[in-house]
Amino acid sequence: MSVAIITGASAGLGKEYVDAVVEQFPQIHELWIISRHENALQKVADQYPQREFKLIPLDLNEDADLQKFSDTISKFNPDVKLLINNAGYINSEAFAKQDYDKQRMMIGVNVIAPTLITKIVLKYMKPSSLIVNVCSTSAFAPVQGQSIYSSTKAYVYSLSLSLHWELKKLGIKLLVMCPGNMKTNMYQYNALNATNKSTQAIGYLPFLDLHVITRKSLSLVQKGHIVYTPGLFYKTYRGVTKMLPHTILSRFLKG
Numbered sequence: 001m002s003v004a005i006i007t008g009a010s011a012g013l014g015k016e017y018v019d020a021v022v023e024q025f026p027q028i029h030e031l032w033i034i035s036r037h038e039n040a041l042q043k044v045a046d047q048y049p050q051r052e053f054k055l056i057p058l059d060l061n062e063d064a065d066l067q068k069f070s071d072t073i074s075k076f077n078p079d080v081k082l083l084i085n086n087a088g089y090i091n092s093e094a095f096a097k098q099d100y101d102k103q104r105m106m107i108g109v110n111v112i113a114p115t116l117i118t119k120i121v122l123k124y125m126k127p128s129s130l131i132v133n134v135c136s137t138s139a140f141a142p143v144q145g146q147s148i149y150s151s152t153k154a155y156v157y158s159l160s161l162s163l164h165w166e167l168k169k170l171g172i173k174l175l176v177m178c179p180g181n182m183k184t185n186m187y188q189y190n191a192l193n194a195t196n197k198s199t200q201a202i203g204y205l206p207f208l209d210l211h212v213i214t215r216k217s218l219s220l221v222q223k224g225h226i227v228y229t230p231g232l233f234y235k236t237y238r239g240v241t242k243m244l245p246h247t248i249l250s251r252f253l254k255g
């Protein structure tokens with residue numbers, strides 16, 4: 001049985017990835033969709049009565065739930081054609097004021113979960129299997145006010161680049177997708193509810209089209225690309241962060 005696994009599939013970019021996979025991978029038998037809320041996953045699955053789904057309610061911040069996922073995959077022994085590590089969490093408060101739980105959640109959901117999910121899933125992949133890691137433009141240079149979030153995404157970026165080459169030897173293709181602003185729940189909770197001016201200012205940066213960037217990333221991963229930064233503005237930003245020393249940039253970048 002061939003499957004695609006999408007984390008954070010109940011909302012935002014992940015929900016759009018479900019739509020893109022349904023459209024572009026008709027040969028995949030089952031979509032395994034993950035988030036904390038089974039009801040929300042059911043609503044997503046109900047939109048595609050023509051396709052098979054497995055709903056996997058998990059809290060990716062919990063070690064016990066990662067173990068549960070490992071047990072589930074070993075029970076079904078699927079042929080995993082595609083893994084999309086998309087789930088993510090942000091809190092943009094100053095480090096010193098931030099709750100411990102929110103800090104732990106960013107590290108758990110953005111770093112530990114995609115690392116261990118990839119490790120667990122690899123055993124069920126074959127040559128030509130695909131992985132998309134959803135990262136962020138916040139990975140390109142340290143951002144004050146997003147100290148932990150931008151560090152977690154820098155980890156995802158770095159891990160993805162080295163894994164791209166390690167996995168290539170096994171015939172597996174990995175792309176790291178680095179979006180900027182997207183109008184999802186993450187943006188609504190983070191920027192729209194922000195009281196500090198720098199987080200509010202993020203709202204003036206260009207917004208990406210989820211439909212376009214999900215399709216494009218799935219096409220690029222199949223072609224063996226390594227990084228996808230959607231949009232001219234964010235591509236330019238990536239270029240700037242490569243040219244200027246991060247000791248200087250980090251003094252000015254605020255989120």
Ligand SMILES: NC(=O)C1=CN([C@@H]2O[C@H](COP(=O)(O)OP(=O)(O)OC[C@H]3O[C@@H](n4cnc5c(N)ncnc54)[C@H](OP(=O)(O)O)[C@@H]3O)[C@@H](O)[C@H]2O)C=CC1
Nearest residue numbers: 008010011012013035036059060087088136182184185186
């Ligand atoms: N929005 C933006 O501007 C940007 C977002 N990104 C990245 O894009 C990705 C998708 O984010 P986006 O769609 O915007 O965010 P949303 O907040 O809209 O969606 C996040 C998804 O992750 C799931 N999720 C969150 N925490 C957990 C958890 N502990 N366990 C399991 N699932 C969890 C949520 O499901 P549920 O709540 O049901 O558990 C939801 O499906 C993230 O990796 C994010 O960092 C990158 C750049 C910009």
Ligand SMILES: CC(=O)[C@H](N)C(=O)O
Nearest residue numbers: 090136137138180190
């Ligand atoms: C900084 C943000 O608000 C965003 N979630 C991102 O990852 O760029």
